[in-house]
């Protein structure tokens with residue numbers, strides 16, 4: 120099978136989010152962790168490559184993304200999607216723009232769109248301003264993110280300093296008029312030399328119109344939701360055969376471990392709700408980890424019944440995170456925690472866990488790397504943008520879910536287990 124749409128995501132939960140929404144179509148979707156070593160063998164019509172480049176220096180992010188593009192082209196893809204966070208997370212040196220410009224240069228295209236909207240999860244864009252629920256991005260909990268605090272909500276202002284060519288906007292008034300109006304506005308902006316176009320979207324119907332208008336663009340960029348209509352559009356265009364369907368899901372061992380390294384407001388609520396159910400939990404403290412290492416957490420985990428789905432978490436509220444960062448530095452605190460959770464994942468797998476639930480994009484990157492996972496097949500969705508996935512680790516079939524920090528309802532950790540047990 121040849122690949123129809125080649126996608127590149129800048130973090131692991133972002134990649135499963137995107138893959139999960141593409142998989143709603145019922146078509147096969149494969150997710151590769153990092154750029155595969157060899158040439159494409161048995162590619163899916165929808166391929167997603169997960170990078171861990173969101174906070175990487177620009178040159179590194181550009182090089183990794185170009186390598187991913189080359190692999191996807193070799194898999195047959197002629198249309199591409201660059202997925203970043205629905206809250207447009209980037210560091211002050213931001214690599215979203217430079218990566219998009221590098222992809223455009225490689226693809227020989229002079230315009231792309233930027234649409235991180237994800238209405239089902241409360242992300243909308245109006246007049247170029249990104250909202251999280253009813254709050255502008257810079258007033259939302261994203262202002263306190265440990266690695267990428269977002270202090271501006273204006274996407275044109277965020278993108279402008281990251282790119283070398285002009286930035287423009289197709290606003291909601293235009294989007295509401297449908298695909299023809301969007302195409303005309305893009306052509307008009309192209310005539311003015313505008314290469315980077317932020318596109319407003321507040322509702323799923325807006326995304327349907329934008330995807331329909333832009334489905335033939337060599338490169339689209341955005342959150343996951345803009346890509347969701349593409350499989351249906353490509354099938355209607357005859358690019359994917361009508362009988363192409365995803366395979367049935369494999370059985371996995373019952374034991375479960377939950378690992379949360381996300382400090383988002385939602386992950387804090389989810390950890391608290393799970394502990395309230397009486398489930399066993401162990402709090403990782405970065406300062407204690409720096410002093411005594413991960414051994415206490417591993418001994419606690421070794422003593423747990425994996426049938427009760429124990430939770431190991433570093434999830435903490437902003438004041439506690441800031442205190443740890445003040446002592447250790449943000450990068451070191453993050454890395455210590457990520458490595459500890461990764462070690463817990465390996466220990467749990469070796470103790471027989473067949474189900475691993477992870478919260479946090481960076482955390483997911485560390486965990487999947489430690490588990491030596493290189494390909495995930497996408498299964499049932501637990502919450503919008505959070506599917507179960509299936510993979511092989513150390514020769515064993517495991518189910519893995521990688522939850523974006525802000526995604527899922529309060530009972531996500533319980534919901535995830537219920538969805539996997541559903542016939």
Ligand SMILES: Nc1ncnc2c1ncn2[C@@H]1O[C@H](COP(=O)(O)OP(=O)(O)OP(=O)(O)O)[C@@H](O)[C@H]1O
Pocket residue numbers: 130132133264265266380381382383386404405433434435439440441443444452453454455456457478479480481482483522523524525
């Ligand atoms: N108590 C803590 N103190 C300092 N840093 C922490 C603490 N707990 C977790 N971290 C770090 O904070 C970062 C959280 O980022 P991560 O990407 O995992 O979550 P997220 O940003 O909420 O998720 P997503 O990227 O999916 O939105 C990680 O590097 C993690 O190791």
Ligand SMILES: O=C(O)[C@@H](O)C(=O)CO
Pocket residue numbers: 130132133134136137203204205206342343480504523524
């Ligand atoms: O788009 C989102 O919000 C998520 O998929 C994500 O990127 C989390 O890291």
